[in-house]
Amino acid sequence: MNKTVSQDDQLIEEDRPLYVAHKRVYPQSVRGTFRTIKWRLMVVCLGIYYLLPFVRWHRGLGAPDQAVLLDLPNRRFYFFFIELWPQELYYFTGLLVLAAIALFLMNALGGRIWCGYLCPQTAWTDLFYAVERWVEGDRRERLRAAARPMTMGRAAKRVLKHAVWLMIAWWTGGAWVLYFADAQTLVRDLATFQAPAIAYIWIGILTASTYLLAGYMREQVCVYMCPWPRIQAALTDEWALNVTYKYDRGEQRCSLKKSLDLRARGERVGDCIDCSQCAAVCPTGIDIRNGAQLGCIQCGLCIDACDAVMKKVGRKTRLIGYDNDINIRRRIDGKSELFKPVRPRTIVYASLIAVVCAVMLYALLSRTLLDLSVLHDRNPVAVKLSDGSIRNGYTVRLLNKRGFDRVVAIDIDGPPEASVHVVGVDSVTVDRPMIVLARDATTELRVLVTAPDNDKSERSMLVRFRVTDIGLGEVASATDHFVLP
Structure with missing residues (x-):
């Protein structure tokens, strides 16, 4: 069958850009189970990162008393009661292998758990978003302000926001260098401008990278720069649980008023009222209702937003939740849901983690001084x-x-x-x-x-x-x- 293409259609195809222009994302704040989990994990992870250099651990006369210290001049790594020498580099290799397998196991169980809850980019971006909302307001206020000309009040808020961002980024870079020298001594030397130049250089580099990545690039790091979304897509299987829009419940979607009218007439409509709250809270600006996407970091904020709407309209929650296509098809066929967290893939990953841990523990306990x-x-x-x-x-x-x-x-x-x-x-x-x-x-x-x-x-x-x-x-x-x- 021959297909004819009009001149207008041909012009449209020729003028279509290869890449879609980036649009600034204004995620809305949300409350719920997954938002609470993310806040708590962020506080724990950032608290450990910022405060761990100041924890002391007595090792005897003449030995450094910093609990975690990478002493490059003396070629030592101290981690509480463990002291590693350059000849014991295989311990770091084991840790890297262990981290990779743990990442594979998380992906097999719950998709991009690392990206949504534990990744440093996610943690600092969440923190920068919180500062932005505190200074400039939530999504609606920022959208309205962006559509208006610049004013003195708005300029003052923007200066305050960037000042707080720079303070966070500066302390982030400063905390990193504290792992390479005695933290208390280095803080005093930095404050009195007596620290070595290399310390100031690295603080500047890490301050700039944190400020740019968490303040400006944000979701672009996850979508364009990070290789893990592409790797995990090749490692996942049909049983892995991912943040999923349950279209078997949600479609056909329509507004609340229209859905009530159609249900009153006995017609079937979905639970989704097309409020777009799931897209409004997404930190990468995607619509989860369009299916699995590279930009979804599986943070679960859309679940919290959808649950809040479902409660208001008196419908069952978890229209968006951790699920897979197998269960969607089973529900359509009238079958019960089926979950398989224990399967050959997860057993292999868990076994490898146990073996690597056992080998490293044996090597650590049996090593000679x-x-x-x-x-x-x-x-x-x-x-x-x-x-x-x-x-x-x-x-x-x-x-x-x-x-x-x-x-x-x-x-x-x-x-x-x-x-x-x-x-x-x-x-x-x-x-x-x-x-x-x-x-x-x-x-x-x-x-x-x-x-x-x-x-x-x-x-x-x-x-x-x-x-x-x-x-x-x-x-x-x-x-x-x-x-x-």
């Missing part, structure tokens, strides 16, 4: 002495993770009748040198192992270096090879 690494000389590999014995040289690195000095003894197991000598260290006995390890430090030694050339059959023998703490009895070991020339 005395470490040893050995590196054999490359050139020459072995030296034959004048008496016919063979000598191999090694670079031995000892790591004392405790907060006090300790004395250790070095032993070897390997070539028969072998002796060990630490260059530059006077040992009590040649067979077992004693070394003093400084607290919370790494000590590098030059170790020489000498053995008679008795066995001609093997050109390389395994040698084990063993370090024993004389006082505590802690032992660390490492293996290498003793090579014959």
